[in-house]
Amino acid sequence: MAAVSSTSESGDPGGRHPPERRLLLLGGPQAGKTSSANTILGDEVFQAGTETTHSNVGQTEIYGRRVTVVDTPQWAIPGDPEDDEDDPSAADENANAVAETDGPARPPPSLDSEGPCMGAILCPPGPHAILLVVSVAQPFVESQRRAAEEQLGALGGGTWRYSMVLFTGVDKLVKGTFVEEHIANTGEALQWLVERCGSRYHAFDNTMKDADDNTQVPELMEKVEEMITDNQGWYFEVNELILLEEEQARRALEEERMRMEEHARQREQMIGGPPRELRLLLLGWKGVGKSSVGNSILGRRDFESGQETELCLRRQALVSGRRVTVVDTPGWDWFSVRRTPKRIRQESQRGAALLRPGPHTLLLVLPVVSSLTARKRRTLLAHMETLFGERACLHTMVLFSCGDWLGRTPIEEHIQRGGRELHRLLEYCGNYYHVLDSKTPGKDSRSISDLLDKIEEMVRENGDDAFLPIQSEWLSEESSQSSDNTEPEDDCRGCQLQ
Structure with missing residues (x-):
């Protein structure tokens, strides 16, 4: 002035x-x-x-x-x-x-x-x-x-x-x-x-x-x-x-207000009474941070992080107006499906069975600090297709963990530097991906809300095949050893996305 x-x-x-x-x-x-x-x-x-x-x-x-x-x-x-x-x-x-x-x-x-x-x-x-x-x-x-x-x-x-x-x-x-x-x-x-x-x-x-x-x-x-x-x-x-x-x-404030109103309008169109449910299955290698990611999504420490997961564990919470059910699973071997014990492979399938009639999204957890070689990528895809079938790719999203390691580097720039194998993995997943700082549960509610928005977008894209149906052989293997106190028939009560 x-x-x-x-x-x-x-x-x-x-x-x-x-x-x-x-x-x-x-x-x-x-x-x-x-x-x-x-x-x-x-x-x-x-x-x-x-x-x-x-x-x-x-x-x-x-x-x-x-x-x-x-x-x-x-x-x-x-x-x-x-x-x-x-x-x-x-x-x-x-x-x-x-x-x-x-x-x-x-x-x-x-x-x-x-x-x-x-x-x-x-x-x-x-x-x-x-x-x-x-x-x-x-x-x-x-x-x-x-x-x-x-x-x-x-x-x-x-x-x-x-x-x-x-x-x-x-x-x-x-x-x-x-x-x-x-x-x-x-x-x-x-x-x-x-x-x-x-x-x-x-x-x-x-x-x-x-x-x-x-x-x-x-x-x-x-x-x-x-x-x-x-x-x-x-x-x-x-x-x-x-x-x-x-x-x-x-x-900027006006655009943010309009975005929130449009977001609320889309949610109202999808809500049909009780809180709608999203069913998420966490998958990946051993030690990639699946349990920490699950805690971040639910906003509380429901999964024990820092130690190896032996049995599937299912937990549920209201997150951003949605009922979110998350199942944590044991980790796979890094280099071969055969080296992943049969018990671990069965636990992955039982994890999906705990989300009957099926998970909406398979979250493939991948740390941003790990490099992806051709062998590692082939091992991941072999696990996915062996355990969940060829159509699993339609319901899979890459979820980058340890996002705090990126600092101010955008995830897109990290992907660009990740090389051909990372690009091929994302293509397999329909280029659906998200990044989380999984250190502190509930720290970044905006990022969690954005993740759930992407999952709902995937659900809409899949149309009639909104979720990955569980197979009869998974049910036959289902065991009471799974660490969960919820009756299976209650899994999707009130789900509006089926």
Whole structure:
């Protein structure tokens, strides 16, 4: 931001265009910005009583001078429990504020609400005065002070030279009480704000704007002229770079909101009553971190990691609105199917049988720190096809474990460096893959949610073959030795993805 001289705005020599003054109104919830803007404009230009989500501009002429007024969305009040600790009466004051204001409390600003820069750009090349609207009917505590400071900070440096406090609702003051007494009695936060504005303030009673003897607007404009004179005729110029950054941040929030809404809509289409179920079977070599991955997915330590898994173990939890059932299995040999004991191969099949009528996804766990040779890849695929058949590839996803080893390296770059054998493995899996930091269960819920989204995408792609059906020979081998306390017939009760 920069302060720029406005002496050239005193009007053109021909007098065809009157000189202009530009006012930017900022304030918190129910401060009375919109009503004050209408009072200055002398008409109901803006719709009062509803939340302002986008900046609006209006113009009028006062004593031969064109006045531009910009109303802006309310600023957000940051929540801080320390406020209540520092000021025990803060909670009571906030409760009283709701009772004293007109109408119900409004919700916080929506994600697509604009910031102060967007309002400033509507009065180019910049406002002569920034009016900080504060209602005397609400307590002005530390959180409001911080909000005001953050809003002006977003505009850039030097804003306080152009700022003035505009008090509203003075008709609600106790009869005989002046604004000066209100400032002195309200507390340090309000006193700080007024002092920061160079002790410039004005008071509005928006209920008397239609009165014939109403002088509050002309008096406000006189104070604005005094401030402009003190600033040597300068106005506050908007820095387009800061505006661009704010607009990009706003758009990012809006895109995220739309993405979440679309995600929720897709979920609603798939939900048919009880929480839907995803059935996941963890597979892979010995020591690749299958148990840790299972704990990360479920968000808790249900599987014993750090030691060799001997028997299949099934656990279940609600994760991101879904019922997720995970079965951990013993590990395979790295180099040969024959070297994997028959008991381990049968346990893998029994693990699938614990997910009857079948697993939606076979998660092939592969550490990002391990290199994949041609022999290792052939061994993995031989295990998959020997144990689960040729169509297992339609339900298999590579799940990279130990993702924290990547640091800031994207998983796509790691795959690119992984060589031909890794690419061939991913092609076998239909290029379905995901990466997890499996050290701390529940650490990265966003990554787990993304994994479940990919699994549901795979389910939709598979259509009628949404899961890998278990085979009769797997059931004949099913043993009570499997470490699980859940009856098999209960496995998919309420499943909506079958």
